Amino acid sequence: MTPEVLTLSQTPWLFTGVMLVKIIVAFVATLLIVAYATYAERKIIGRMQTRMGPNMTGPKGLLQPIADGLKLFFKEDIIPSQAHWFAFILAPMMILAPAFISISVIPFGGDLQFTYDGTLYAVPMQITDLNIGVLFVVAMAGLGVYGIVLAGLASNSKYALLGGIRSTAQMISYELAVGLAIVAIFMLSETLSLRGIVAVQQLPLWGLESLSFIPNWYIFCQPLAFGLFVVGSMAEINRTPFDLPEAETELVSGFCTEYSAMKYALFFMAEYANMITVSAIATTLFLGGWGGPFYGWINFLIKVFGFMFFFIWIRATFPRLRYDQLMFLGWKIMLPLALVNIVITGIAILLW
Amino acid sequence: MAANTSETMTINMGPQHPSTHGVLQLILELDGEIVQKATPHIGFLHRGIEKLSEHRTYHQIIPLTDRLDYLAPMSNNLGYVLAVEKLLGITDEIPERVQRIRVIMAELTRLKSHLVWLACHALDIGAMTVFLYCFRERECITDIYEKVSGARMTSNYFRVGGLADDLPDGLEGEIRTFAESIPAHVEEYEGLLTGNKIWQKRTIGVGKISAEAAVDIGITGPALRASGVDWDLRRDNPYSGYEDYDFEVPVRQGCDTFDRYRVRLDEMRQSARIVLQALDKLKPGPILADCPKIVLPPKQEVVSNIESLIHHFKIVTEGFHPEPGEIYQSVEAPKGELGFYLISDGSAHPFRMKIRPPSFVNLQGLPQMVEGKLLADVIAVIGTLDIVLGEIDR
Numbered sequence: 001m002t003p004e005v006l007t008l009s010q011t012p013w014l015f016t017g018v019m020l021v022k023i024i025v026a027f028v029a030t031l032l033i034v035a036y037a038t039y040a041e042r043k044i045i046g047r048m049q050t051r052m053g054p055n056m057t058g059p060k061g062l063l064q065p066i067a068d069g070l071k072l073f074f075k076e077d078i079i080p081s082q083a084h085w086f087a088f089i090l091a092p093m094m095i096l097a098p099a100f101i102s103i104s105v106i107p108f109g110g111d112l113q114f115t116y117d118g119t120l121y122a123v124p125m126q127i128t129d130l131n132i133g134v135l136f137v138v139a140m141a142g143l144g145v146y147g148i149v150l151a152g153l154a155s156n157s158k159y160a161l162l163g164g165i166r167s168t169a170q171m172i173s174y175e176l177a178v179g180l181a182i183v184a185i186f187m188l189s190e191t192l193s194l195r196g197i198v199a200v201q202q203l204p205l206w207g208l209e210s211l212s213f214i215p216n217w218y219i220f221c222q223p224l225a226f227g228l229f230v231v232g233s234m235a236e237i238n239r240t241p242f243d244l245p246e247a248e249t250e251l252v253s254g255f256c257t258e259y260s261a262m263k264y265a266l267f268f269m270a271e272y273a274n275m276i277t278v279s280a281i282a283t284t285l286f287l288g289g290w291g292g293p294f295y296g297w298i299n300f301l302i303k304v305f306g307f308m309f310f311f312i313w314i315r316a317t318f319p320r321l322r323y324d325q326l327m328f329l330g331w332k333i334m335l336p337l338a339l340v341n342i343v344i345t346g347i348a349i350l351l352w
Numbered sequence: 353m354a355a356n357t358s359e360t361m362t363i364n365m366g367p368q369h370p371s372t373h374g375v376l377q378l379i380l381e382l383d384g385e386i387v388q389k390a391t392p393h394i395g396f397l398h399r400g401i402e403k404l405s406e407h408r409t410y411h412q413i414i415p416l417t418d419r420l421d422y423l424a425p426m427s428n429n430l431g432y433v434l435a436v437e438k439l440l441g442i443t444d445e446i447p448e449r450v451q452r453i454r455v456i457m458a459e460l461t462r463l464k465s466h467l468v469w470l471a472c473h474a475l476d477i478g479a480m481t482v483f484l485y486c487f488r489e490r491e492c493i494t495d496i497y498e499k500v501s502g503a504r505m506t507s508n509y510f511r512v513g514g515l516a517d518d519l520p521d522g523l524e525g526e527i528r529t530f531a532e533s534i535p536a537h538v539e540e541y542e543g544l545l546t547g548n549k550i551w552q553k554r555t556i557g558v559g560k561i562s563a564e565a566a567v568d569i570g571i572t573g574p575a576l577r578a579s580g581v582d583w584d585l586r587r588d589n590p591y592s593g594y595e596d597y598d599f600e601v602p603v604r605q606g607c608d609t610f611d612r613y614r615v616r617l618d619e620m621r622q623s624a625r626i627v628l629q630a631l632d633k634l635k636p637g638p639i640l641a642d643c644p645k646i647v648l649p650p651k652q653e654v655v656s657n658i659e660s661l662i663h664h665f666k667i668v669t670e671g672f673h674p675e676p677g678e679i680y681q682s683v684e685a686p687k688g689e690l691g692f693y694l695i696s697d698g699s700a701h702p703f704r705m706k707i708r709p710p711s712f713v714n715l716q717g718l719p720q721m722v723e724g725k726l727l728a729d730v731i732a733v734i735g736t737l738d739i740v741l742g743e744i745d746r
Contacts, residue, residue, distance in 0.1 A: 049484040158363050162385065162727070240478060241550055244728075251727075252370060319550045320478025322728045323385055 004121055014116060022127050023104075030103050034272040035065040041312045048316040068265075075261035080156065083258065087154035092259065092266035095147025098140040099273035105133040106280045107195045107289055109296030125290070125297060126195060133194035134186060137281055138179050141236060144274065145171045148238075148255050151267070155258035163254025166244045166323060171236055173330035178232035180338035181225040184345040185218055185285050198289030217288040224341045226286045228334055230310075233282065235330070237274040240315040244323060279307035360388055367396045371476045371731050374741035376715075378730065385727045390719045394712075397745040405705040409671030410436050410512060413705070418506035420690075420709060421743040424465040426457045426497075427685040429510040434591055435681035435692035436512045439674045442643050449637035450514045451593040456527065456630045457500070457509065458592070458683070459623040463534065464493040465686035465738075466616050466623075470541060473613070473735035477554050482544055489537050492530050499523050512672075513647040514640035528631050534624035538617055546614070555610035559721040559733040562607055570713045573688025574619060575737060578612040580605040585684035592683075597629045609736040616738075646672045671700035687711050687738050709743040 007015060039054065039062070046053025054061035079085050109125030130136050145168060152164015189197045203216045219226045235242035244254075251257070256267045283289060283303040292299030321329070361382045366372035375396035381389040401420065405413045417428040437443050471486035494504040499520050501509035509516050545551045561571070566579045576583060584601040586594040602618035604611040640647045648667055649660035674696040682691035688710025697703040714737050721733045 045481075049481050050488055051484060158361060166385075243478070316481050317544070318479065319474065319545075319548065319554055320728075321550055322554055323726060325553050 004119055011121075014121075018123055019127070022123075022125075026103055026108070026127055027100065030100060030273060030276060033276055034269050035069065037272045037275065037308060038068070038268070039065045040308070041315075044309065044312050045316045048313070072265040073262055077261040077263065078258075080258050082156040084154045084156065087150050088258075089263070091147050091151035091154055092263045092270070093147075094150060095144055096266050096270040096273065098143040098147075099270045099277055102137050102140045102277045103280065104128055105130050105136050105194055106277075106284055107198055108280070108300045109290045124195065129193055129195045132192045134182055134192045134197070134285075137194075137277075138175070138182070141178075141277075142171075142175060144236075144270070145175075147270070151259070152255040155255070157258050159251045159253070160255050160257045163251045163257070166251075167238065167255060169323075170238075170242065170244060170326060170330070173327060174232045174235040174242075174334070177228055177330060177334035177338050178236060180335065180342060181228040181232065182285065183338075184222055184225045184341050187342070187345050187349060188218065188221065194284050194289075198284055198291065201288040202291050215288050215291055217286060217291075219286040222286070222341070222345070224337065226282075228338050228341070229282060229286065230307075232330075232334060233278040234311065234314065235326070237271065237278055239271075239275065239311055241318040241321050242326060243320060244326060275308055275311055276304065279304040279311070282307055365730070371472075371734065373472065373734060373739055376734070376739065376741055376744075378718075378734075380727070380730065382727065387722050387725055387727060387730060390722050390730065392715055392718055394715070394741070394744050397741045399746065401746045402705050402707060405702055407701060409700045410674075410702070411667075411671060413702075414510065414512075415506065415508045418508050419742055420707065420746060421465070421685065421687065421711065421740045422505060423468045423740055424461045424686045425505060425507045426461040426509060427465070427683060427690060429507065430454055430458050430592065431681065431683040431685065431690045431692050433510045433512055434683060435679060435694050436674070438679045438681045439677065439694050439696055440512070440643075440646060440672070441675075442513060442641055442646065445641045445643060446513065446592075447638045447641060448593070449635060450639055450641070452630045452634045453515060453519060453639070454510060454592050455594065455597070456627050456634075457507075459626045459630070460493050460496060460527070462623045462686040463620055464490055464497075466620050467493070469616065469686075469735075469738045470613075473732075473738075474545060476731045476735040477551065479545060479548075479551065482541055485537075485540065485544075489534075496523065496527060496530070499526075511640070511647070513643050514638075518639045524631055524634065527627065531624045531627040531631070535621055538620050542617060546617075552610065554728075554732060555613060555736075556606070556608055558609045558725070558729050559612075559736055560607045561717050561721055565720065566607075566717065569716045571688070571717050572710050572713065573684070573686070573738075574615045575612055575688065575714055575717070577601065577603045578615045579607045585682060585689060589682070591681075596633065597626050599626050599629075609732050612736045673698055673700055682708065685710055687740070687743070688714060707746060709746065711737070711739040711741075712744045715739050715744060 004010075042064070043053040043061075054064035057063040057067045079088055104127040107124065107126035107129070111122040111124055113120060113122050115121070148167040148171070149164050152160045152162075152167070155161070185197065186192055189200045191197060191200070201216050201218060238244075256264060259267060280300075283300060287303050290296040290300040292302070294302070363380045363382055364377065365380055366377040367375035372378065377393040377396065379391040379393060380387055399419070401416050404416060408416075414429055414432060417432045418425040420428045434443070437446065467486040467490040471483040471490075474480075474482035474486075497507050498504045500523065501507040501516065561575075561579055563579045563581050566576050567581060571579075572583070580603060582601060582603045585591070586599075587601055599622045602615045602622065604615050644659070644663045646667070649657075649664055653660040654664045655661075676696055676698045678693070678695040680691055680693045682689050689708065690710055691708035693704075693706040693708070694702050695704040718733060718737060722730045
């Protein structure tokens with residue numbers, strides 16, 4: 001019996017119910033990962049830096065993220081008298097929302113099958129499968145910039161302004177390189193749906209049956225695009241070595257200098273949510289999504305955590321780039337490389 | 353573009369700022385992120401140490417000197433103590449063991465200061481792991497400090513004519529183990545930074561100052577040697593028996609932040625060498641000069657010998673009286689030439705004490721190193737100058 005796909009027109013109540021469950025599960029899981037990513041980062045960096053990390057709150061410090069959250073929640077919420085209050089309040093939301101929205105198009109597993117009322121249904125483990133999923137992700141990443149710019153401008157503080165300007169320039173220039181790196185992917189996959197891209201990657205490498213033990217992950221045929229994507233996304237999510245907008249030793253705290261309490265926590269959450277989103281996208285586009293030796297979403301999470309570990313590791317190792325060097329890297333090295341990659345991919349597709 | 357930028361932004365960097373190394377205030381005029389003009393404002397940590405000294409006996413001034421460059425207290429102690437000994441004319445009477453221990457402590461202090469410098473400099477540029485690695489080693493030195501003087505930062509260990517106390521048992525071995533481990537640790541820092549492309553990009557060619565300009569301003573220490581001027585007081589004007597040791601003075605020609613970094617790392621290796629040599633030459637002996645009118649007698653003698661009791665009473669109640677005169681004595685502190693200029697009018701406290709702090713003079717180089725450069729370079733330059741506000745403001 002072939003499973004039926006749930007649709008809104010055929011089974012409206014069941015569809016809505018399943019959808020709600022998926023949204024809640026994905027959202028809560030992301031929030032939990034955000035909370036414990038801060039803990040993991042502190043523990044991992046602590047280990048790398050020969051210190052302990054949090055270890056007092058709860059067993060092995062496991063309650064630390066919750067304690068931090070509670071503390072920030074009860075802090076006084078200061079809005080500077082000279083700040084533009086509406087934009088000042090809006091900014092943290094504008095940075096957090098896009099980070100979470102991107103999660104909605106990412107497939108985190110294969111189909112889940114269940115029987116209801118005698119019919120076998122298949123539910124894709126993905127909130128929604130947009131046919132322009134990749135574009136949606138890129139667009140949401142672009143929206144995140146507004147939050148930072150707005151925070152920088154609304155604070156009416158010079159350090160925040162400098163941070164805001166830095167991040168605008170940085171995110172716009174790196175988005176180009178990242179976008180162009182992704183172009184090479186959907187030239188190969190011939191679909192913009194993230195689910196479609198993952199499905200293509202489950203085939204054997206280069207369509208050769210003799211290589212069937214290696215999956216057709218795009219990291220193998222697009223290593224350059226992968227490198228560009230990872231470096232570019234590190235810049236987009238403002239992490240070391242590209243953490244110039246909030247370079248604390250230069251700009252105090254950059255765009256969030258004036259923020260306190262829960263609004264500051266929102267920026268903090270957005271940073272980690274972005275890290276998760278970027279890791280998830282990289283997993284989907286280059287590492288075969290949920291494909292792998294274990295059960296669907298477990299593979300997916302392992303790959304995402306691997307990426308996050310990599311980002312944390314980089315943070316413990318590298319110094320920070322300078323503004324002009326960052327621009328140089330973005331425009332004069334990464335952008336041409338991405339363009340060259342597209343041309344080469346195009347030629348390769350034509351020839352084979 | 354330049355024609356459109358008629359307005360500049362003035363930004364107050366400090367005194368509350370994470371990377372102005374204390375309470376330095378910089379008034380920066382920025383065109384975008386380019387620094388048009390940088391004006392250092394100092395004085396937020398002024399405690400009037402020079403003036404205070406005029407009302408204290410010579411011995412009572414030693415604890416004040418701890419608080420000059422609080423990252424290198426023993427070097428300050430050494431500079432001051434040598435100056436007073438020169439004023440009293442007892443320089444030749446200092447026992448050999450005292451000289452050796454002073455050198456060991458001064459070089460450990462150099463290591464301590466350079467470790468903090470490297471930690472903060474790397475953190476300023478964004479490499480935060482180096483910070484904790486450096487503090488791990490610095491902790492060993494603070495432990496050694498605690499064992500010899502009882503204090504971890506403000507040591508107050510040297511005395512006019514000798515030392516407060518002898519080294520405790522077993523400490524020599526501990527110092528030796530530590531000094532032997534230094535080259536490996538320096539390798540570790542170099543492994544994280546020297547070959548790192550981002551580190552190189554952030555430091556090579558940043559904060560350039562030519563040898564002539566450096567000499568004109570009076571820059572001393574590693575900053576001068578990285579500009580190609582081969583000048584080190586330990587070798588060129590030896591004190592405390594530095595002429596007995598075999599060490600190199602690292603000199604580089606780059607004039608930039610990267611070469612200042614490498615000069616300091618090389619100095620750390622040389623300091624470890626000097627410490628080991630001094631430990632080899634260390635022999636048992638007295639730790640105070642035989643000058644009863646200047647040096648406090650041992651407690652045992654105070655209670656058993658009437659003359660010692662009188663000396664003790666006189667020194668504690670009124671101090672000692674150097675002949676009228678004036679002297680200048682300088683030492684190679686970790687940050688450069690630390691000089692003490694003392695004028696005595698024959699009373700028990702100095703008529704005037706002028707300190708020449710290396711950080712104060714080196715800071716004069718900052719405006720010309722950063723003007724026309726980017727904001728991020730200001731941070732790198734503050735770090736590379738290795739300033740300590742306790743010493744600048746006094």
